[in-house]
Structure formats: C-alpha cells, structure tokens
Amino acid sequence: MGKWLKGAALTIAIGAAVIGLHRIRRPEDTAIGALWFAIAILLSIIASTSASPLSLKGPEAPLTSSRPKQILGYGLLALAGLLGGFSLRLFSKEQGLLPWAFYWLSVIAFGTSFYLLEESSPTGDKGGSRASSPVYSGYIFCLILLLAAFLRLYRIDSMPPGIYYDEANNALDALWTIETGKHPIYFEGWGGRGPLIMYSLATAFRLLGRNPLALRLVPVFYGLAGVVAIYLLARTFWGWETALIAAFLLAVMRWHAHFSRVAFDAITVPCFTGLSLHFLGRALTRGRRTDYMWAGFFLGWGLMGYAAFRVVPLLALIILGWIALRRRLTLAQIAQGGLIFLAAALIASAPLLFYAARHPKAFTARSKQVYLLRFYPPSQRLSALLRNVRCTLLMFHQRGDNNARHNLPDAPMLDPVMGVLLVLGMGTSLRRIGDWRHLGVLAWFALALQPGIWSIEAPQALRNIGVVAPIVLMCATFLDDVMQMVGGRRPIVNLGKLKPLTPLPLIALLGAIAILNYNFYFYHQALEVRGFYAFYGVETTIGRLVASLGTDYRFYSIYSGDPTVRFLSPPDIDHQFLNPVETLPLREPVDKDVLYIVDPRYDPPEVLFHHWYPEARVKELMDPAGKVMLKLIEVEAEAINHAQGLRTRYYAGGKLIAERVEKTLDVQPPPDISPPLTVEKEGSIFIPQTGTYRLSLQADAPSLLFISGPAEAVRLHEGEEAEVELVKGWHNLRLHCQVEEEGQQITVQISGPPELQEPVSSQFFNLHKLLRQGLRGYYYKGAEWQWPPVFSRIDPFVSFRWHIQPVPAPFSVEWCGYLVIE
Numbered sequence: 001m002g003k004w005l006k007g008a009a010l011t012i013a014i015g016a017a018v019i020g021l022h023r024i025r026r027p028e029d030t031a032i033g034a035l036w037f038a039i040a041i042l043l044s045i046i047a048s049t050s051a052s053p054l055s056l057k058g059p060e061a062p063l064t065s066s067r068p069k070q071i072l073g074y075g076l077l078a079l080a081g082l083l084g085g086f087s088l089r090l091f092s093k094e095q096g097l098l099p100w101a102f103y104w105l106s107v108i109a110f111g112t113s114f115y116l117l118e119e120s121s122p123t124g125d126k127g128g129s130r131a132s133s134p135v136y137s138g139y140i141f142c143l144i145l146l147l148a149a150f151l152r153l154y155r156i157d158s159m160p161p162g163i164y165y166d167e168a169n170n171a172l173d174a175l176w177t178i179e180t181g182k183h184p185i186y187f188e189g190w191g192g193r194g195p196l197i198m199y200s201l202a203t204a205f206r207l208l209g210r211n212p213l214a215l216r217l218v219p220v221f222y223g224l225a226g227v228v229a230i231y232l233l234a235r236t237f238w239g240w241e242t243a244l245i246a247a248f249l250l251a252v253m254r255w256h257a258h259f260s261r262v263a264f265d266a267i268t269v270p271c272f273t274g275l276s277l278h279f280l281g282r283a284l285t286r287g288r289r290t291d292y293m294w295a296g297f298f299l300g301w302g303l304m305g306y307a308a309f310r311v312v313p314l315l316a317l318i319i320l321g322w323i324a325l326r327r328r329l330t331l332a333q334i335a336q337g338g339l340i341f342l343a344a345a346l347i348a349s350a351p352l353l354f355y356a357a358r359h360p361k362a363f364t365a366r367s368k369q370v371y372l373l374r375f376y377p378p379s380q381r382l383s384a385l386l387r388n389v390r391c392t393l394l395m396f397h398q399r400g401d402n403n404a405r406h407n408l409p410d411a412p413m414l415d416p417v418m419g420v421l422l423v424l425g426m427g428t429s430l431r432r433i434g435d436w437r438h439l440g441v442l443a444w445f446a447l448a449l450q451p452g453i454w455s456i457e458a459p460q461a462l463r464n465i466g467v468v469a470p471i472v473l474m475c476a477t478f479l480d481d482v483m484q485m486v487g488g489r490r491p492i493v494n495l496g497k498l499k500p501l502t503p504l505p506l507i508a509l510l511g512a513i514a515i516l517n518y519n520f521y522f523y524h525q526a527l528e529v530r531g532f533y534a535f536y537g538v539e540t541t542i543g544r545l546v547a548s549l550g551t552d553y554r555f556y557s558i559y560s561g562d563p564t565v566r567f568l569s570p571p572d573i574d575h576q577f578l579n580p581v582e583t584l585p586l587r588e589p590v591d592k593d594v595l596y597i598v599d600p601r602y603d604p605p606e607v608l609f610h611h612w613y614p615e616a617r618v619k620e621l622m623d624p625a626g627k628v629m630l631k632l633i634e635v636e637a638e639a640i641n642h643a644q645g646l647r648t649r650y651y652a653g654g655k656l657i658a659e660r661v662e663k664t665l666d667v668q669p670p671p672d673i674s675p676p677l678t679v680e681k682e683g684s685i686f687i688p689q690t691g692t693y694r695l696s697l698q699a700d701a702p703s704l705l706f707i708s709g710p711a712e713a714v715r716l717h718e719g720e721e722a723e724v725e726l727v728k729g730w731h732n733l734r735l736h737c738q739v740e741e742e743g744q745q746i747t748v749q750i751s752g753p754p755e756l757q758e759p760v761s762s763q764f765f766n767l768h769k770l771l772r773q774g775l776r777g778y779y780y781k782g783a784e785w786q787w788p789p790v791f792s793r794i795d796p797f798v799s800f801r802w803h804i805q806p807v808p809a810p811f812s813v814e815w816c817g818y819l820v821i822e
Contacts, residue, residue: 003485006046006047006049006485007047007485009043009044009046009047010043010044010047010482010485012043013039013040013041013042013043013044013046013047013424013427014040014420014424016036016037016039016040016043017036017037017040017044017420017423017424018420019036020033020034020035020036020037020039020040020423021033021397021416021419021420021423023036024036024037024394024397024398025397025398025412027398027399030394030398033397033398037423040423040424040427041423041424041426041427041430042427043427044423044424044425044426044427044428044431044478045427045428045430045431047427047485048427048428048431048432048478048481049431049481049484049485050431050432051432051435051437051438053435054237054284054285054437055285056284056285056323056328056329057284057285057286057287057329058287058329058330058332058333058334058336058337059283059287059288059289059292059333059336059337059340060287060333061118061119061286061287061288061289062118062119063117063118063119064116064117064118064119069116069117070116070117072113072116073112073113073114073116073117074113074117075113076109076110076112076113076116077109077110077113077117079106079109080106080107080109080110080113080347081106082106083102083103083105083106083109084102084103084106084110084347084350086102087099087100087101087102087103087105087106087350087351088350088351088354090102091185091351091354091355092354092358095182095183095184096181096182096183097181097183099183099351100183100351103350103351106347106350107297107347107348110293110343110344110347111290111293111297111344114289114290114293114340115290117289118288118289118290133235133239133240134240137240137243137244140244141231141243141244141247144227144231144244144247144248144251145224145227145228145247145251147248147251147252147514148223148224148227148247148250148251148252148257149220149224151251151252151257151517151518151521152220152223152224152257152260152261153220154522155522155526156213156216156220156261157212157213158526159261159521159522159526160258160261160262160405160531160535161526161531161532161535161537161540161624162532162535162536162537162538162539162540162541162564163212163215163263163535163536163539163540163543163564163567163568164262164405164534164535164536164564165536165539165562165563165564166190166264167215167262167263167264167564168536168562168563168564168566168567169189169190169563170193170197170198170201170263170264170265171201171205171215171263171563171567172563172566172567173187173189173193173198174198174199174201174202174205175202175205175210175567177198177199177202178202178205178206183195183199185351185352185354185355186352186355186359186362186363188359188362188365191365191366191369192307192362192363192365192366193265194265194303194304194305194306194307194352195304195351195352196265196268196301196304196305197218197263197264197265197268197305200218200221200222201214201215201218201263204217204218210567212568215263215567216261216263218263219259219260219261219262219263219264219267220260220261222260222267222268222271223256223257223259223260223261223267223271224260225271225275226250226256226260226267226270226271226274226469227247227250227251228247229270229271229272229273229274229275229278230243230246230247230250230270230274230469230472230473231243231244231246231247232274232275232278233246233274233275233277233278233281233469233473234246234247234473234476236278236281236282236285237281237437238437238476238477238480239480241480241483242473242476242477242480243476245475245476245479245480245506245510246472246473246475246476248510248514249418249472249475249476249510249513250270250468250469250472252510252513252514252517252518253414253418253468253471253472253517254415254517254518254520254521254525255407255413255414255461255465255468256270256465256468257517257521258406258407258521258525259406259461259462259465262405264306264462265305265306266306266308266462266463266465267465268302268305268306268309269302269305269306269308269309269312269465269466270465270466270468270469271302272298272299272301272302272305272309272312273302273309273312273315273444273466273469274469275294275298276295276296276298276299276302276312276316277295277315277316277319277440277444278295279291279292279294279295279298280292280295280316280319280341281437282295283295283337283341284323284329284337289337289340292337292338292340292341292344293340293341293344294344295316295341295344296340296341296342296343296344296345296346296347296348297344297345297347297348298348299312299313299316299341299344299345299348299349300344300345300346300347300348300349300350301348301349303345303348303349303352303353304349304351304352306465307366307367307451308448308451308463308464308465308466309466311447311448311450311451311466312447312466313345314447315440315443315444315447316341318439318440318443319436319439319440319443320334320337320338322436322439322440323436326434326436328436367455370455370456370457371454371455371456372384372385372388372453372454372455372456372458373385373454375456385453385454387458388452388453388454388455388458389453391458391459392449392452392453392458392459392460392464393449394459395412395413395459395461395464396412396413396414396419396422396471397412397414397419398412399412399459400412400413400459400461401413401459401460401461401462402459403457403460403461403462403534404528404530404531404533404534404535405462405531405534405535406460406461406462407461407525408520408524408525408528408531409528409530411520411524411525413459413461414471415513415516415517415520416516417509417512417513417516418471418475418513421474421475421478421479422471422474422475424478425473425474425475425476425477425478425479426442426445426474427478428474428477428478428481429441429442429474429477430442438477441470441473441474441477442470444466444467444469444470444473445467445470445471445474447466448464448465448466448467448469448470449464449467451463451464451466452464479506479509483503483506527624529623529624529625532623532624533623536562536564537623537624537629538559538599538623538629538630539559539562539564539565540564540568541621541629541630542557542559542562542565542597542630543564543565543566543567543568543569544568545597545632546565546568546569546573546575546597547568547569547570547573549595550570550573551572551573551574551592552592552593553574553592553593553594553595553634554574554575554576554590554592554593554594554595555573555574555575555576555594555595555597556575556576556577556578556583556594556595556596556597557575557577557578557596557597557598557599558577558578558599558602558603558804559597559599560575560576560577560578561577574592578596578597578598578603580603580604580608580793581728581729581791581793581806584596584604584608584609584612585612585613585640585643585766585768586640586644587644587686587763587764587766588644588763589640589641589644589763590637590640590641591637592637593634593635593636593637594634594635594637594640595632595633595634595635596609596631596632596633596634596635597630597631597632598630598631598632598633599629599630600628600629600630600631602804604796605796605797606618606631606633607771607773607796608771608796609633609635611768611771612643612766612768613633613635613639613640613643615635615636615639616633616634616635616639617633617634618631618632618633618634619631619632619634620632642661642767643661643766643767643768644663644762644763644765644766645661645662645663645683645762645765645766645767646661646662646663646665646681646682646683646733646735646765646767647659647661647681647682647683647767648660648661648662648679648680648681648682649679649680649682650669650673650677650678650679651677651678651679651680652673652676652677652678657673658670658673661767662681663761663762663765664760664762665681665685665733665735665748665750665760665765666745666746666747666748667679667681667735667737667739667745667746667747668745669739674742675739675740675741675742675744676738676739676740676741677738677739678736678737678738678739679735679736679737679738679739679746680734680735680736680737681733681734681735682733682734682735682767682769683732683733683765683766683767683768683769684730684731684732684733684765684766684768684769684770685707685730685731685733685760685764685765686729686730686731686763686764686765686766687726687727687728687729687730687731688728688764689728689752690725690726690727690728690788690789690790690791690792691725691726691752691788692723692724692725692726692752693723693724693725693726693750693751693752694721694722694723694749694750694751694752695707695714695716695721695722695723695724695748695749695750696716696720696721696722696748696749697716697717697718697719697720697721697746697747697748698718698719698746698747698748698749699718699719699737699746699747700718700744701718701737701738701739701740701744701746702717702718702737702738703717703718703735703736703737703738703746704716704717704718704734704735704736704737705733705734705735705748706732706733706734706735706736707724707726707731707732707733708731708732708733708770714726718737718746721749725788726752727778727788727789727791727792728789728790728791728792729791729792729793730766730770730793730794731770732769732770733765735748748760770794771794771796773796774794774795774796774797774817775794775795775798775815775816775817776792776793776794776795776815776816776817777792777793777794777795777798777813777814777815778792778813778814778815778816779791779792779793779806779807779811779812779813780807780811780812780813780814781807781808781811782810782811782812783810783811783812784812785812785814789814790807790811791806791807795815798815
C-alpha cells in the first residue's frame with residue numbers, strides 16, 4: 001500500500017477511535033461505540049507496518065573450557081538440588097529461618113553454577129536487530145523514573161486516605177514474623193497470601209520501624225520496579241524509543257500509580273512478569289543460558305506473590321510454543337533453553353509448590369471463594385460468564401471498577417487518550433501477530449484479564465492489575481510506529497528542515513496523558529468520600545488518635561480489635577471493646593480518664609452516654625464531606641468512680657438532712673446522723689447473667705425494695721424473700737426504709753449465678769436510673785423469641801441492622817414499652 005494511503009488510513013483510524021470512545025461512554029450506545037472501535041482497529045491494521053524481525057539464537061553461548069570451572073559448576077548444580085530438597089524437608093517440620101536459609105543457598109548455588117559453566121563473553125551478546133541506545137536515552141529514563149516516584153510518593157500520607165483492613169492484616173502478619181521468629185511458606189489467614197509481600201513488609205519494618213510510611217514504601221518500591229521492568233522489556237523487544245514511551249505511560253497511569261501506593265501484593269504482578277519476559281527475550285536473542293536462568297527465577301519469585309500471577313507460566317509457554325511452531329528455533333534449542341527456564345522457576349518457587357502440593361485446599365481457598373460459577377446454577381453459568389467478559393472489556397472505556405478502594409467508582413480505568421491509543425495499538429499488534437513479541441503482548445493482555453473474568457465483582461481493577469503492562473506496550477508500539485511513519489525510518493512524507501520538530505507532538509500527547517491522570521487521581525479520586533470509607537478512613541482516624549493520646553486514657557470503641565487500629569496503635573495502649581451492655585456505664589474503678597470513641601452509624605446515641613455521665617465532654621470529628629464520622633466522649637475517672645454506687649438520702653422529720661453516694665445496698669447510718677430516720681437508696685443494679693435470683697429483705701422496721709423486672713417490678717417488704725427471674729442488664733433499684741434506733745441494720749441479700757456474690761460490690765451499682773427514653777429490648781438466642789433472653793437493655797432507638805452483632809446469629813429481639821402520642 002502506498003505511503004499516502006497508509007497515512008489516510010491512520011488518520012481515519014484515529015478519528016474512528018475517538019468517535020468510538022465518545023459513543024461507548026454512553027451505555028445505550030455500547031454497540032455503536034464497539035463498531036467504531038472495530039473500524040479503528042481494522043484501519044490501524046491497514047496503516048501499520050510490518051515489524052522488524054529479531055534474530056533468535058538458541059542457548060549457543062560457549063561453555064567454559066576450564067576443567068576446574070566445569071567440575072565446580074556441575075558440582076554446584078548438583079548441590080543446588082540437594083540443598084533445595086533439604087530445605088523442603090525442613091519446611092515440613094518448622095517455620096523458622098533455617099529452611100529459608102537452605103532455600104536461598106540452593107538458589108545461589110544454582111545461579112552460580114551457570115555463571116561458572118558459561119563463558120563470560122559469549123558471541124551472541126548483541127544479537128537481534130535493535131539499534132544501540134544513545135546515551136541521552138538513559139538520562140530520559142531517569143527523568144521518567146523520577147516522575148514515577150513523584151506520582152507514587154506525593155501526598156502518600158493522605159492518599160490513600162486510610163489503611164485498609166487487608167493492608168493492616170498484611171502488616172500485622174509481617175510484624176508477627178518479626179516478633180515470633182516464625183517464617184511460614186504461606187499465610188493462610190484472610191483467604192491465603194504468598195510470602196513475597198509479607199517478608200518485604202517485614203524487611204521495611206525492621207529498617208524503618210512500625211509506621212504507615214514503611215507500609216506504603218513497599219508497594220511504591222514494587223511499582224517503581226515495575227516501571228523499570230517494562231522499560232527493560234520494551235527495550236529488549238523493540239528498542240529504546242518504544243521502551244521510553246512504554247515506561248512513561250506506565251509511570252503516569254493512575255491505575256498502576258494507585259496500586260503502587262496500596263500494600264496489596266497485586267502490584268508485584270507487572271514487576272515480576274516484566275522482568276521474567278525481559279530475561280526470556282534476552283535469552284532468545286542473545287543465546288545465553290544465564291538469561292534463561294534469570295527468566296525462570298523471576299517467574300518463580302512472582303508466583304510467591306499475588307494469585308493472579310499464576311497465569312504467567314502459560315504466557316511463557318505460548319511464546320516458546322509459537323517460536324517452535326514458526327520454526328524460528330529448533331525443538332532441541334527450545335527444549336534446552338526451556339529446561340533451564342523451567343528448572344530455575346522450580347528452584348525459585350519450590351517452597352510454594354511444596355506447600356500447594358501438601359495443602360491444596362488452603363492454597364486455592366481464596367480463588368474458590370471468589371470463583372464466579374459457584375454462585376450460579378449450571379443453566380445460568382454461561383450467561384454469567386459472558387456478562388463478566390462484557391463488563392471486563394468495557395472497563396477501559398465505559399465503566400470501570402465500582403470499588404472505591406480500586407478506582408473512582410464506575411470511572412473508566414483509562415484516560416481518554418490512552419483509551420484511544422489502546423484501540424489503535426491493538427490494531428498494530430494484530431497486524432504483527434506473526435511476530436512472537438506482538439503475539440506475546442496480545443496473549444498477555446488476554447491472560448491478564450482472566451482472573452477478573454472468572455471471579456465475582458467484575459470489572460475488577462485489582463485482579464486485572466497484570467493487564468496494565470500489555471496496555472502500555474501496545475500503546476507504545478503504536479506511537480513508535482506513527483513516529484517512524486512521520487519522521488523516522490519509514491516516513492510517509494519528507495519533512496525536510498522540520499524533521500527535528502517531529503517529537504514535539506508526541507511530547508505534547510504524552511504530557512496531556514500525564515496531566516489527565518494527575519488531575520483525575522489527585523483532584524477527583526483522592527477527594528471521593530466513598531474512597532475515604534472504603535480505605536477504612538474511620539478506623540485509620542481512630543488508630544492515629546489513640547496513638548497520639550497514648551496511655552493517658554482508657555479507650556472504648558467497637559474498633560478495638562480492628563487490624564487497622566491495632567497496627568496504628570502502640571502495643572501498650574488500653575483499648576477495649578465498646579459493648580453497651582458491659583461497658584456503658586463502666587462497672588469497675590478506673591485510674592485514668594476514659595474516652596469513648598463513638599461511631600454514630602453503629603454505636604448508641606450521645607444521649608445515652610450523657611445519661612450515665614452528665615459531665616461528659618463531647619467532640620465531633622468530621623469526614624471529608626463535612627459529616628460527623630466520630631464522636632469523642634470524654635469522661636473523667638473521678639466521675640466514673642463516683643457513679644459506681646447508689647444515691648442515698650437521709651430524711652428526718654420529712655426534711656432532707658444528708659445525701660451521699662454509698663457503695664453498698666445495706667443501710668448503716670453514719671455516726672453523725674441520729675435516728676429516727678427515713679433512708680432512701682436509689683439508682684440501678686446490673687444483673688450479670690439471666691437466671692433465677694433469690695432476694696431477701698431483712699429489716700425490723702417498715703421497708704420496701706423495688707427492682708424493675710422483665711414482666712413486672714419486684715417488690716419486697718421487710719422480712720420477705722422471693723425467687724425471681726431477672727434478665728442480664730441494668731435494672732432500676734429503690735430501697736425505702738425506716739431506721740428507728742441506733743445500731744439498727746437493714747440488709748438486702750441477693751444470691752444467684754456465681755457472678756453476683758454476697759456482699760454485692762459497688763461495681764454492680766450506678767447512681768443513675770435507666771434512661772426513660774427508649775424501649776426495653778430482650779435479646780434471645782435463635783429466631784423464635786424463646787425464653788429466657790440472653791440479656792436485656794434499654795435501646796434508645798430500634799435497630800434492625802447491627803455492625804457488631806449483640807448476640808451471635810441467629811438471634812431475635814423483642815422490644816417492649818410505651819408510645820407517647822402528643
């Protein structure tokens with residue numbers, strides 16, 4: 001085809017891709033947008049040029065002729081196998097560092113053997129057709145790496161806005177390995193995780209201490225390593241121009257930059273895939289066995305990370321199989337290189353494979369948990385799978401991940417410019433599909449989508465994180481092809497003196513992509529309040545608050561056991577679970593002020609705290625949207641201790657002569673008050689367990705004991721006793737009696753379950769009566785309201801959804817009381 005026709009096809013392809021992007025953004029125009037994309041891909045195929053082939057070499061680098069090196073090399077190779085086997089034997093017995101020491105010795109022995117056996121300067125080192133890189137390309141790449149670092153470190157303390165549950169669990173597991181000295185192969189908790197991210201975090205904590213920055217720097221490292229890996233891969237496959245473009249696109253892509261800030265092991269997928277394929281490409285073009293070895297090592301180490309990496313071995317098999325099918329190398333050459341590649345991968349991943357063989361259920365637990373088809377009957381599985389395919393393919397241009405931890409909910413995963421480039425780059429790769437490099441990129445793209453397609457919650461930016469690398473490679477190969485057509489090796493027009501200006505449009509385009517991603521991430525996604533809550537912004541705020549206040553307070557919240565709070569809080573903090581039945585009001589003396597950290601969505605209302613502690617001070621904390629997310633209710637230790645008792649009033653001649661808080665239910669007038677007296681004790685009593693209680697009132701003078709009960713109040717007169725059913729929780733109590741002479745005592749005895757022993761201590765009393773506003777709720781085991789209830793309490797509001805279940809499900813609740821109609 002003539003140059004001008006190619007130029008016309010290219011121009012129309014770009015226009016069709018832009019129109020397709022505009023139409024596909026509207027769900028009702030999805031089919032029309034897809035049609036325009038298909039036209040753009042077809043025209044891109046027509047406009048694209050053929051790829052310059054790379055000459056391939058089998059493992060033909062000469063072996064050393066030195067007899068000592070041969071003996072030592074083959075000896076180390078045998079030793080690597082023995083050390084690896086011994087490490088697996090140790091792994092079956094213990095979880096310490098010793099098995100890992102033998103594992104690393106086996107890896108080192110295996111790698112050293114190939115460096116000894118192979119000549120250091122083989123004749124194929126510069127095979128292939130790529131031009132050598134100019135010096136300034138290295139400087140440009142360093143600038144790109146600095147830009148990538150900036151986009152991953154800028155506002156790292158506030159974006160993401162919190163430390164999510166899974167991140168905190170990873171951190172706590174890493175700290176556990178430091179504290180206990182145990183180093184398992186696989187971490188089975190929370191669905192199962194490989195050791196790569198755990199031991200990376202443990203290393204960061206050892207170097208930088210237990211803090212959020214150390215947690216965040218680990219994914220930043222793997223994100224930057226991913227940029228380096230894609231640069232090396234693209235330079236090996238296509239040359240330095242394509243490599244710089246691909247590295248820049250990955251550096252500024254908000255999808256990759258975001259997960260480079262989050263302590264998930266998913267960010268390791270682009271890094272280790274890129275490094276493994278880079279060395280595999282080097283091996284195929286340079287003929288060095290050590291390159292096959294490194295390719296296998298990085299493949300094996302990648303398997304130690306995120307589960308989505310498990311499709312990568314299939315990608316390597318497709319590439320080598322295609323080369324064999326196209327007869328670019330002989331079967332013997334591929335078999336020799338493939339054997340080294342496989343052996344290195346097995347050595348590097350041996351502990352994980354050993355664990356998977358011994359514990360297949362634990363190893364595949366998370367994959368089975370999210371497996372799409374298990375949620376559908378056989379008749380609906382095909383339609384469910386097709387829906388997942390459709391929404392996964394549309395995630396780039398129409399509707400992306402809805403999870404605010406992964407994306408601005410529902411926003412397309414790619415910016416408009418990169419979205420257009422992906423469509424056009426796919427056409428370029430399809431035009432060159434006979435070339436193993438472009439076939440590999442297309443296969444990489446398809447395989448990287450599988451974890452999201454075959455799981456629930458599609459589209460899934462996290463499980464599909466591996467697709468970012470083939471996306472930028474397709475975009476980069478297209479842009480490089482256009483540059484060559486405009487002013488490079490294959491120009492469609494002679495620009496003459498304007499040729500030096502040809503890079504300017506490319507620079508402007510790349511700059512626009514960078515600005516779009518920067519603006520979207522830091523001024524839209526970062527300000528989304530759903531992202532604040534999705535990243536456990538509330539829990540993070542609590543953890544930081546507790547850490548800042550230190551040991552000056554005792555804290556109560558429903559988040560005391562939350563991993564995020566535990567990670568952020570120092571280990572010596574007194575932080576207890578806020579159970580309204582047990583801890584509101586408090587029933588034991590305290591030696592420091594108490595801070596209730598209240599989440600208005602799930603905790604009792606403020607009025608209940610003020611009822612028990614009228615002196616409490618309240619401070620509200622706002623979320624990014626300006627709504628109250630937490631209430632800090634501070635109660636002084638003196639107020640808490642003072643309230644643990646009964647309000648006792650002494651009357652003489654009908655007049656109040658004394659009032660104090662007493663810690664017992666018995667009546668013993670103080671020496672400074674002389675009979676005859678009327679004594680009244682009033683407040684509330686806590687019944688620690690539902691059951692039958694024996695009450696007796698021993699008095700020689702007129703007396704009355706009143707305790708509110710589940711059906712009707714319990715009333716005892718002097719000399720009476722009774723057995724009554726009382727429900728766990730607070731009950732109003734009032735004792736009214738006459739003291740007619742010195743030394744006269746009035747004794748109340750309560751006996752029942754062992755939690756409540758004679759004499760009843762002050763921890764079961766409170767000088768305040770129950771809140772009158774609300775309904776008394778009776779909480780039962782099971783769904784049938786079967787007596788007796790587990791506990792009872794006054795509920796200021798009726799809730800049918802509990803963040804923290806008051807009773808293990810299933811349970812039922814009965815609310816009793818009166819409605820006041822005014």
